[in-house]
Amino acid sequence: MGGWIVLRYTLPARARPQRPLLRLRRRNGRIDRFVLPGVVLGCAFWLGYLPADCEGIEIAGGPGFTLERVGARTSKHVFAECLAKGPLRAAGALRALLRRDERRWRDSLRGACAVTPLSAYAGWRDARGTPPPPETPAPDIRIRLVLAAEGATAGAMADTLAALTAQSHANWTLQLSGAEAGFAPDPRIRATAWNPDATTLALCGDADLFGILHPGDRLAPHALALLAAAYREEKPELVYADDEIGDAYPVPRLKPDWSPDLARVTGFVGAPALVARDFLAGLPPRPVSAPDNFATGLDLDLSDATRVVHLPRILCRRAIRPEDTARRAALLEQLSAVSDLVRPVLHKNILDLHRPRPDPAPPVSVIIPSRNRPDLIARVTTDVLTRTDYPAIELVIVDNGSADPKVLRFYEGLRADPRVRIEPFPHPFNFAAMVNRGAEVARGKILVLLNNDVAVLRTDWLDAMVAEAVRPEVGAVGAKLLYRDGCLQHAGVVVGLGGEAGHILRRRPADTPGHLGRLRVSHEVSAVTAACLAVSSEKYRAVGGFDAATFAVDFNDVDFCLRLGAAGWKTVWTPHAVLSHLESVSRGRPTGAARQLFEREAAAFAERWRDTIRHDPFHHPALSLTTFGEDLE
The missing domain is CATH 3.90.550.10 (Spore Coat Polysaccharide Biosynthesis Protein SpsA; Chain A)
Structure with missing residues (x-):
């Protein structure tokens, strides 16, 4: 079953804030990649699993990286620690082992043994010492x-x-x-x-x-x-x-x-x-x-x-x-009070927490890719057209060959509404291409990408998103999305989380404040999900829209946000636009060929955005990329 190692390493105090990158070379030519914790005190540790066919370990640590110690641990010892710290995680690890799901087995044990909650910070800090002096001091700086x-x-x-x-x-x-x-x-x-x-x-x-x-x-x-x-x-x-x-x-x-x-x-x-x-x-x-x-x-x-x-x-x-x-x-x-009042101003020099809708309101095109599922498309279109307090909406449904008679009859009724356009997409499923097709025919100055499995919870959601999207320095804008049970589904995307990119704090209570209280206010993030994303049509076209050739199904939204960032426009997440998202209910989990496509797109994403995976500027290098909370590693 292989074994476990613990690495202890240091970096110079003024090193670039990139996390070290570790590669395991395996016998069949496969390479497993892991992004290690950053060094924020005197040293850092990484607990990792070495599969039985591991033939080599490579570390890209950057200038000054020093590997101080390598320790070995048995799987039995790590499992015992997991059982003591989190019995439920230990049970999940066993289930994964029985299914021969090596990655889930490894991640379950690492999530319990290598990750420390913020509440246990004191012990975590004491094990890592204090930051060293700079390699090149500046004694003349007053x-x-x-x-x-x-x-x-x-x-x-x-x-x-x-x-x-x-x-x-x-x-x-x-x-x-x-x-x-x-x-x-x-x-x-x-x-x-x-x-x-x-x-x-x-x-x-x-x-x-x-x-x-x-x-x-x-x-x-x-x-x-x-x-x-x-x-x-x-x-x-x-x-x-x-x-x-x-x-x-x-x-x-x-x-x-x-x-x-x-x-x-x-x-x-x-x-x-x-x-x-x-x-x-x-x-x-x-x-x-x-x-x-x-x-x-x-x-x-x-x-x-x-x-x-x-x-x-x-x-x-x-x-x-x-x-x-x-x-x-x-x-x-x-x-x-922000959730109840329109625009409370805390101080003359502090940003208004809930930006007003522009006056006049710019026309918005809501683009919904869809196929069949009459229950989903009926609900989301009704929510956009009747439960959204915004005066200038165009609804563009990009239909990927729906054959359900209920959907076709529903479309016939929608065509009587001058605000609605149904754009056919008679090609194999390609989410990014469907979004691009909708953007091509849209007439709005603001494009809002919306999944068909989203439900409106607050009538002012579009006001909040457009208010951010019209800012000259802002590219993409994301919303606060909740699962059906009211837990957080999307509060921003962290690049590197879970390997490539993931939703921070998912499955937490909806009122979770987040570290530094940031989930209570609009703030910068590296990326947001296309399940509900606003962007000006001009900026969308300036970066070429979604990359449908490389990311047909997954990572297209994160890649899009990062390309906007590279062009000088930041991505903002706002808690003032609140919707419900059933997440992939219309597609399901990928298996077989779909899973192979996911892995190819994940590899392409990692290759294109490796530097950002090693350092998401809005996710501290001490915070874990293994769990989806705000834990230390």
Whole structure:
């Protein structure tokens, strides 16, 4: 049955955020590929299964990759650990083994033994150590920090200052407000009163980078050195890293790469973060009323930054402050009100959470590929035409040779509606080609791709999608899709999840907030499903639509979104468009020749988008690609 190995490896602190790629060469010429966890602390681990016919192991780790240890484990030992951690997973693994389903057997055991829930972060962190210093430090980069001591305990201040004075990067100064001059233990620390008329540029002074600390924040020993080195190498307007909150039960904040939409509404950047003086110089000279306002983004809209570097390294431990708890509760209360109110505005500098429908509303063409299934096509067309509050809809049904008399009679009735067009597609099933055919004949400025097994749950769903799709910087827009039982089916696609691409947090409760609360707001993702996807017709045609030759059935939507991204248009998922999706009920699971086609398309997708599979910018490299939750690996 083969055996298991555990790899321990490291990468330089400033390495590209690509996960290592491992290949197993097998006797029959087959190659199995695995994307390993990224290194976000001192080291990373990977648990993998070696089949009995494995002849070689190859690892593409990138410059500086160091394999520190290889350990062997028996299948019996791994199964025993799986049984202890998750009896249901162990039962599923046994069923897969009896069916000779090697991949499911392996993934079931890995999902239990190699994956750690966020709630068990402390032990996961302790096993991986702390991030190393940068290979090329930048001691000449000047950093100015601000720390407000008002209301802080002596212990919290001492912790923050001790961590600061222990930094390996020595070229920093700190403005300490609200503390007595004698409290400053280092000549680089200057105690002053807070000046409410000071601008961020004035606070920065002649330093290259500017940031803020809160009492209780404890920077990792090389935090400033790593941030300064990143600035020296790439000259960004903003550089930030990850952090953790709490002491007894710490919780990591694993941030995506730069996501301006998410930054506007959640202020996810937090600490540690440093802003370039050049960026501050370009902002309107408004005074910062309080130091807290800078950290929360209330007096500095960081979302305007375009050159941003994210270090996926945990470089700060932050204390839980009462005001944080109160602020978070207030934000969540406002967010929950979004579902009932039309357009609540949280702050003059924060993005409106529910964008209004454009006025006048651009014409929309809803394209539905379909074949037979009268129950499905009748429901979805009725929902689009009578349960959607949008004034300018064209419905294009691309029919792939329906022969069911009920469907044909239904079509006859639909033809009396001037909003409906039924476009025949008398060719072998090719989902991508059917979508392209619908786009060719559509007259709308916005195209909405909709599966025939989707049901409308909120009448304003199209308003929410069009409001995002008309933005100049946005390409594709995806919706919040639920299974029949109300659980999440689609909250965005993570490239690399499950091997090629997968839906994050599927089967979770519909009100799941997601890590950093991102499922409560519209935000950037790498891709969305074509089960409900909006895009302007101009941008659709600019990238050539779906690739029907390479991805006839699967991965065509993800490939389309990634090609939009390569052309400069981002993909956005919105929670304000809510629909139900039965997912593939009209096609079923692929078997036989269909399964072979799926595997060919999966291989083509992996070949074309290997770099993105190794690093989805909106899925942190510490998060698992084995499970579909937000777990550590």
